[in-house]
Amino acid sequence: MTNKFNCILLLDDDPSVNFYHRILIDDLKLTDELLIAEMADDAIFLLEKRLKEKRSFPDLIVLDLNMPRKSGWDFISYLKKRKFPEIFPIKLAIVTASENPDDKNKAENISEVTAYYVKPLGEEEFMELLNMP
Amino acid sequence: MNSIWKKYQSRVLNTILGENLDRDELDYWRDRLFAQILVWFLPFSFLTIIPGISMWLNHGFILLPIVAFLRFVIVLGVSFVPGISNTNRKILLIGSIYVVTTVLLSYFGLLGPGFIYLFGTTVLAALILPKKFAMYTVGFNAAIIGLISTLLFFGGLDDFPVSSYPIVHWVVISLIMVFLSWVFALAIPTLFLKLQKHISNEEKLKRRMKEDQAQLWRTLGQLKQKTNELEEINYITSHDLQEPMRNIKGLLNFLEKKMVANKESGQQASEIMQHISSLSDRMSRQIHSLLEYSRIGRNSNPKRVFLSEVVEETITEFSEKAKCLKVRFEVENELEEVIGYSYEIKQLLTHLIDNALKFRKVEDEPQIFIGSKEKTNGIVLYVKDNGMGIEADYHQKIFGLFQRLNPLSQYKGAGIGLAHCKKIAELHGGKIWVESKLGSGSVFYVFLPKTQMNYDQ
Numbered sequence: 088m089t090n091k092f093n094c095i096l097l098l099d100d101d102p103s104v105n106f107y108h109r110i111l112i113d114d115l116k117l118t119d120e121l122l123i124a125e126m127a128d129d130a131i132f133l134l135e136k137r138l139k140e141k142r143s144f145p146d147l148i149v150l151d152l153n154m155p156r157k158s159g160w161d162f163i164s165y166l167k168k169r170k171f172p173e174i175f176p177i178k179l180a181i182v183t184a185s186e187n188p189d190d191k192n193k194a195e196n197i198s199e200v201t202a203y204y205v206k207p208l209g210e211e212e213f214m215e216l217l218n219m220p
Numbered sequence: 221m222n223s224i225w226k227k228y229q230s231r232v233l234n235t236i237l238g239e240n241l242d243r244d245e246l247d248y249w250r251d252r253l254f255a256q257i258l259v260w261f262l263p264f265s266f267l268t269i270i271p272g273i274s275m276w277l278n279h280g281f282i283l284l285p286i287v288a289f290l291r292f293v294i295v296l297g298v299s300f301v302p303g304i305s306n307t308n309r310k311i312l313l314i315g316s317i318y319v320v321t322t323v324l325l326s327y328f329g330l331l332g333p334g335f336i337y338l339f340g341t342t343v344l345a346a347l348i349l350p351k352k353f354a355m356y357t358v359g360f361n362a363a364i365i366g367l368i369s370t371l372l373f374f375g376g377l378d379d380f381p382v383s384s385y386p387i388v389h390w391v392v393i394s395l396i397m398v399f400l401s402w403v404f405a406l407a408i409p410t411l412f413l414k415l416q417k418h419i420s421n422e423e424k425l426k427r428r429m430k431e432d433q434a435q436l437w438r439t440l441g442q443l444k445q446k447t448n449e450l451e452e453i454n455y456i457t458s459h460d461l462q463e464p465m466r467n468i469k470g471l472l473n474f475l476e477k478k479m480v481a482n483k484e485s486g487q488q489a490s491e492i493m494q495h496i497s498s499l500s501d502r503m504s505r506q507i508h509s510l511l512e513y514s515r516i517g518r519n520s521n522p523k524r525v526f527l528s529e530v531v532e533e534t535i536t537e538f539s540e541k542a543k544c545l546k547v548r549f550e551v552e553n554e555l556e557e558v559i560g561y562s563y564e565i566k567q568l569l570t571h572l573i574d575n576a577l578k579f580r581k582v583e584d585e586p587q588i589f590i591g592s593k594e595k596t597n598g599i600v601l602y603v604k605d606n607g608m609g610i611e612a613d614y615h616q617k618i619f620g621l622f623q624r625l626n627p628l629s630q631y632k633g634a635g636i637g638l639a640h641c642k643k644i645a646e647l648h649g650g651k652i653w654v655e656s657k658l659g660s661g662s663v664f665y666v667f668l669p670k671t672q673m674n675y676d677q
Binding site for chain 1: 455458459460462463464466467470471473474478488491492495498499613614623624625626627628629
C-alpha cells in the first residue's frame with residue numbers, strides 16, 4: 088500500500104474548489120507535487136509539457152465535469168486518445184456538483200474512471216482513492 | 221347509352237357551375253339544382269313537341285307546336301351556350317315556360333296543363349332564383365290570368381275551348397292558384413334561408429372549435445415551455461447553487477478541525493475566510509440572476525417599443541464606463557418600432573453591450589456598432605463588437621444557463637447574461653444567434669418577429 092501519490096492534478100474551473108482540495112492535500116501530505124488547472128486546455132498543455140520533459144506524470148487526476156469550453160468528458164476523451172491511462176497508472180476521480188444520474192451512469196461505463204464523487208472531496212475520499220488498487 | 225347520358229349530364233353541369241365550387245353559398249346549391257333540373261327538362265321539352273304536333277294536326281292549334289319547339293330551342297341554348305350569366309339563363313328558362321303556359325291556358329283554360337305550369341313556374345323560380353324573382357312570378361301569374369279573363373270577358377277567345385268555362389269559375393280558381401303560388405313563393409325561400417343559416421352556423425361552430433383547439437395547443441406549448449424552464453431552474457438550484465454551498469461547508473469543516481487541534485495558522489484561516497466570502501458572493505449573485513431570469517416577461521405586457529429610444533437610453537447608461545475604456549458607440553441606422561417588452565429589450569441590449577466590453581481585446585479600443593435590418597416578417601437587431609470573438613464550437617453553448625467560456629478567476633459574472641438574452645428573444649417569439657471567429661469580434665443577432673400580439677396602446 089502506497090501512502091502517497093507521486094503527483095496530483097486538480098482540474099476545476101472554480102478556484103475555491105481547487106483551494107479547498109489543495110489545503111486538504113497539503114494537510115494530509117498526500118503528494119509531493121501538485122498541479123492545478125482551471126481549464127481543460129491548460130491541463131492538456133501541462134501534461135504534454137511534462138511528457139516532453141519526461142517529468143513524473145500525475146497518478147491522480149481530480150476532474151470536474153462542468154467546465155467552461157472543454158468539459159470533463161472532453162478531457163477524458165483526450166486522455167483516452169493519448170492512451171495515457173494505458174501507459175501510466177492514473178487514478179481518475181470525477182468530482183462534480185452534479186447529482187445527475189445520467190452523468191453517474193456515463194461515468195460508470197468508462198473503465199478509465201476510478202471513482203465518481205459529489206464535490207468537494209473530503210479527507211475520507213482522498214484516503215479511499217489512495218487505498219484503491 | 222349510359223356513358224352518353226353521363227357525358228351530357230356533366231356537360232350541362234359544367235356549363236352552369238363552371239369553376240364555382242363554394243359550397244358554403246346558397247347560390248351554389250341553387251345553381252346546382254338549376255343544372256340538375258335542366259338535365260331533365262331538355263328531353264322533356266323535346267318530347268312535348270310531339271303532342272303539340274298532334275294537337276295541330278287534329279284540332280288545328282298551330283301555335284302549340286311552334287311554342288313547344290321554341291321552348292326546346294331556348295332550353296337547348298340555356299343548357300349549352302357558354303358566356304351567359306346564370307340569372308339570365310334562369311330567367312330565359314322561366315320565360316320560355318311562360319310562353320308555353322300562356323298559349324296552353326288560352327286554349328284549354330283551367331283543365332289544361334297550362335294551369336299546372338303556371339303554378340309550377342313559381343315553385344321553380346323559388347327553387348332556383350332569389351326570393352324577389354319568385355314574387356315576380358306570382359305577379360306574372362296574376363297578370364296572365366287577368367289578361368285571359370279580360371279576353372274571355374270581351375269574347376276575344378270565343379273560338380277556343382277555354383270559352384266554355386263560366387267566367388266566375390275562372391276567377392275563383394285563378395285566385396286560389398295565385399294565392400297558392402304566393403304561399404310557395406314565400407315558403408320555399410324561407411326554408412332555404414333557414415337551412416343555409418343552419419349550415420353556416422354549423423360551419424362557424426366548426427371554425428370556432430378549430431380556433432379554440434389552436435388556442436389550446438398554443439397554451440399547451442406555453443405550459444410546456446414553462447415546465448421546461450422550471451425543470452431547468454430546479455436542476456440549477458440543485459446543481460449550480462449547491463456547489464458553492466458544499467464548498468463553504470468543506471472549508472468550514474477544515475477550519476473547525478484545525479481550530480480544535482489548535483493547529484491553524486492565522487494566514488491560512490484568513491485565506492479560507494476570503495474563499496468563503498467570495499463563494500457566498502457568488503451564490504447570492506447566482507440566486508439574484510436566477511430570480512431575474514424567471515421574472516423575464518412576467519410583470520409587463522407587450523407595448524410599442526421605440527428601439528431607437530431604448531438603444532439611446534442603454535448607451536447613456538454605459539457612458540461612464542465608456543469614457544474609462546474609450547469605447548466608440550455607433551448606431552448604424554434609424555431603428556424601427558416593434559411590439560414587445562421594452563424593459564426586457566433594454567436588459568438584452570445591456571447584457572450584449574456588457575459582454576462586448578467585458579470580452580474586449582486588451583490591445584484595441586472597443587468599438588460597438590448597433591443597428592437593424594428589416595426582414596419581411598420582422599426585424600433583426602444586431603450588436604457588433606471588435607472584441608476577442610468566440611470559437612464556432614461554443615456558438616450554441618454560450619446561451620445556456622450558467623455556461624461560461626472562461627474560468628471564474630478571469631471573468632466575474634454568473635454566466636447567465638446570454639441565457640437571459642435567449643429567453644428575452646424567445647419571449648418575443650424570436651431568436652438569438654452569434655456570428656463570430658476567435659480573435660475577430662462578434663456579432664450578436666436578435667430576430668424580433670412582427671407579430672399580431674395583443675398589446676396595450
